[in-house]
Every structure is written in structure tokens, then in C-alpha cells.
Amino acid sequence: MSEQQLITILSDGEFHSGEALGLALGISRSAVWKQIKKVEALGVSLESVKGRGYCLPGGLNLLSEEAILSAMSVQARALLHRLDVEEVIASTNEQAMAQAQTASGLSYVCTAEQQTGGKGRRGRPWFSPYARNLYFSVTRQFAGGAAALEGLSLAVGVVVSDVLACYGLDEVKLKWPNDILCEQKKLAGILLEMTGDAAGPCQVVVGIGLNVSMSAIDSSSIDQPWVDVEAILKQRIDRNSLLAALLDAVLPLLAAYEQQGLAHYRQRFIERDAYIGKPVYVKLGDRVVLGDCAGIDGSGALLLDTDTGRVTFNGGEVSLRGVHAAGV
Template sequence: MTLRSLLSILADGKFHSGRELGEEIGISRSAIWKHIRRIEESGLEVYSVKGRGYRVPGGVELLDYEQIKSALRPEVAELIKCPEIPLTIASTNEMAMKESQQGDCHGRLFVAEQQIEGRGRRGRSWVSPFARNLYFSLVWRFEQGAAALEGLSLLIGLSLVKALEVLSVDGVELKWPNDLLYQGKKLAGILIELNGEASGQCQVIIGVGMNVNMPKEQAEDIDQPWTDLKTIAGTDVSRNRLLAEVINQLVVKLEEFERTGFAAWVDEWQSYHAMQNKEIALQVGEKVVEGICNGIDTSGALLLQTPSGVQAYHGGEVSVQRNL
């Protein structure tokens, strides 16, 4: 709590002396210095100037569930639980999986300022700088088993795009099966994991990582073209407001999805599809298949027009790259 209290004071981007900080939090100046070192180790830049104190250049917006909750629709807020927002954890999906194995976590939101072991699809790491991007997992219970979840990752991607449009961020596209792109560069990714019975009740862990304000020096390990919301919008985007709108969109669509399945959203999803009617190459294991992307079917499978006819491909080890 002491570290969060210190960050809350420094969040305004102004200078605060060690004495001032110590008096406000109730610890010694040497303890303040140690906490400052911990903040720097997390990757957040702190200026230290003799005679003036410490400041975080440009300030920082910390996630605050009270702010998030105030922006949720009342009917959505009733369904969501978020007991805490830790500063640093291994992975929100990992935490959500452990908790869901202990009991019913329906509607539980796991969110953190930083992940040190964040994962994308196929075991890829997800670069997660402190308090700059959005990393969360939402647990949702389904009664009809894994077979009824076809197209779920596509629906989640659509929910993210619609949330961004509410915040006046337009032009974001969907890359099958679970990425968001802007002008060909990755903006967000989705990772879905299941806990439960294949044919009965199961809890789905919906993991989302979205680049909001990615520090360039911390993005050197990203192995593909990327972008962030600050670059797209040309200004800072509130992570609290963003998370609230994403949850608003997700919950409404998840409830409808359980009643109707994915079929109702096929046309809308395709209207945002970055690869629609383009020549693409699909890599399925060691095999590469080329053809024209005909969109998706009602199950969320990718349809590829090949010389031997239209073939349907589901998720897993399938990757999509536009032919050059």
C-alpha cells in the first residue's frame, strides 16, 4: 500500500521533495528513496533533482476501480467484481485460472498495472510496461460447454473495436482470430483459456492486452509491427475510461452470445476484417495454404478460397499473413 500511495502522489507529474513524501505517507526519507528505486525497476521513469525532489515526467494514470465502476453501465456494474488491482503480477490470466479452479469466479475482473510473465497466443510473451498499457482478464461462466463457444474470440475482438469507437478511436481492424490492427500494426491481442468440462459448465478466462501508451525503449523486444492508442488518437487515452467501456461492451455481448451463439455477428465482424477478400497465406503446423480470404462462417472459422474449393480453418496453430 505504501508503494501505491507514493505512486498516487507522484502521478500528477510534479516535483515532490523526499521530506514532503515521507511526511504524507508516514515513512522516512531513506524509505522513500528505496521505494523510488522499486518504481524505477518497474520501468517507470522518475526524475530526481537535488533540492526539488522526485517527479514522474508527464505524470501517470493509475488504474482505480472506483473510477472504472463509475463509468460502467448500472446493469454491468452489478455483474462485475474487482476486489483489488495489484501493481505487478506474473499474469492476469494465470491469476484468473488459479482462482477459477478454486470456485465460481463468474464476473471476476483481474487487472494489474504490470505483468512480468504476460502471454500471447502460442506461448509468445506480451511486453507489459508498468502503468502504460491495459492488461486484464475477465472470468465468465458458460453452461453449455466448450462446444458452444465457437466464435467467442472473434466476438471479444469485435467488442474491443466497438469500445474504441465509443472513445472516438476509429479505423481499427480485426485480424482473425484474435488480434486488433491499425494500419497493419498490432494494437491488441486476446488469449482465451478454459477451466471446466468440455460438455458442461465451464469458466472462460478472457485475457486482453492492449497498447495504450507504449514506451518506445520498452518495445524493443516486440517482434512484429505494433502501435498504441496514443499514436492513433494523437493524445493520451484514459486507461480507466477505456477499461470501463471495454467491460460495458463485453458483458452485453457475452450475455447475448450465450443465448444466440456467434452467427448474429458474422457480417459485422467481417466489416472490420483486415484480410477480407485479400490474398493470404495460412500456416497450419508445417503446412502453408494460400488463397483468397472469403471471411468467416457462422462458427467463426476462416474461409479460404483455394484451387480445390473453399476450405474452413479454425483457430489453434493457424496464423495469417497477407501475401506480398
């Protein structure tokens, strides 16, 4: 018996006695207690009341392969090789990369309730509380190498923000090169990884982390302002339906990107650019450049208007910050 079976029972938010849990799981009361401790070790807060048993306050909306697939469009499912829903893994990107070559022109998708080694841009750890957010990775094979991928993270940000806007997040903005903001706080992040021939056939993994419901979670380890979907909308969100909607947007984008390129998404990115026309600073190593954000060029590079003229920045170790927000 795994702790996931116990979480599934407790996910309804109701109280369950130790005796009832033992009968449902076919184990002893002492074994139930051990499993309770394993669940708590995942960061899941349980309530225990003498005479009533154990409860997971508010319940949990657990991910379900069947629920996700049934909510996806026929068109998106036709682009899908396989969907894996994991409980706890090191990284959805790592698992997707290992499966990237098996998809035969279709996309493989991996999602998980929790990551123990999830990473954001520049190797930063991605905070991954159990069953609170969305962490998923999508693969796609590209024939044209790295050149065909120019601006892909920006295009992914556009379609993800479109989905969120449809959910009612009217103020969702994009921060170059791979962050999604709302109320000037981080809502989601995108991480692209590539393997194969940089000038020929290659496999790309698009990793997406979206804060859905973590307002009640200890997030003291996060070193920047953040917000989640439910806090903005002030209502519960079905993570399965939201993930299906995101896959409905991301899978067709990846399938058509070599033909469409960033040109198909550039203006939409600029319209949602969090810093367009605003004073910002760009940090590249020890170099700091001040200027006004002028959007992006046709390849997805950041444009900055400075006192000495327009400067272009590509990805890599470049860090973009608003001047006033940073206190510069």
C-alpha cells in the same frame, strides 16, 4: 510502505523533494531513495533534479476500482461479481482462472498495472509496461461446454473494436482469430482459456491486452509492428473510463453468448476483417497455404480461397499473415 504508495504520490507529474516524500510516507530520506530504486525497477522512468527532488514526467493515470465502477453502466455492474485492481501480478488470466468458480453465474474481473508473466496466443510473452496499457481478464460460466464457445474470441474482438471506434479509432480492424489492428499494426490481443467439462459446465477466462500509452517506452522486445491508442488519437486517454467502456461491452456479450452465438456477430466481424478479399498465407506447422481470405464460416473458422478450392482452418497453431506485408 510499498513502492506503489510512492508511485501514487508521483503520478501527478510534479516534483516532490526527498524530504517531502519522506514526511508523506513516514520514512527516512535514505528509505525514500530505496523506494525510488524499486519504482525504477518496475520500468517507471523518474527524473531527479538537485534542489527540486523527483518527478514522474507526464504523470501516470493509475487504475482505480472506484473510478472504473463509477464509470460503468448499471447493466454491466449487475453482471459483475467482483472487480480486483492489482498492482503487479504474474497474469490477470491466472488470477481470474483461480476465481472463475466463485462468481456464481456472474463475472469476475481482474485488471493490473503490470503483468510479469502475461501471455498471448501460442504462449508468446505479452509486453506489459507499468501503468501504460490495459491488461484485464473476465470470467464467465457456460453450461454447454466447448461447443457453446465457438467463435467467442471473434465476438469479443467485434465488441472491443466497437468501443475503440466510438473513441475515434475509425480504422480499427480485426485479424483472425484474436488480434485487433489499426494502421495494420497490432493494437490489442485476446486470449481465451477454459477449465471444467469440455462437453458440459465450464468456466472461461477472456484475457484482453490493449496498448494505450506506450510510445515513450522501450519496446525493443516486441517482435511485430504495434501501435497504441494515444499515438493514433494524439491525446491522453483515461484508462479507467476506457476500461469501464470495454467492460460495458464485454460483460453483456458473455452473459448472452450461449443464446446468441457467433451468428449475432459474424457479419460485423467480416465488415472489420483486416484481410477480407486480400491475398494471405496460412501457416500450420510446416505447411504453408496461399490464397485469398474469404472471411469466416458460421463456427468462426477461417476461409481461404486457393487455386484448388476453398480451404477451412480452425484455431490452434494456425498463423495468418498478409502476403504483401510478409514479403511473400
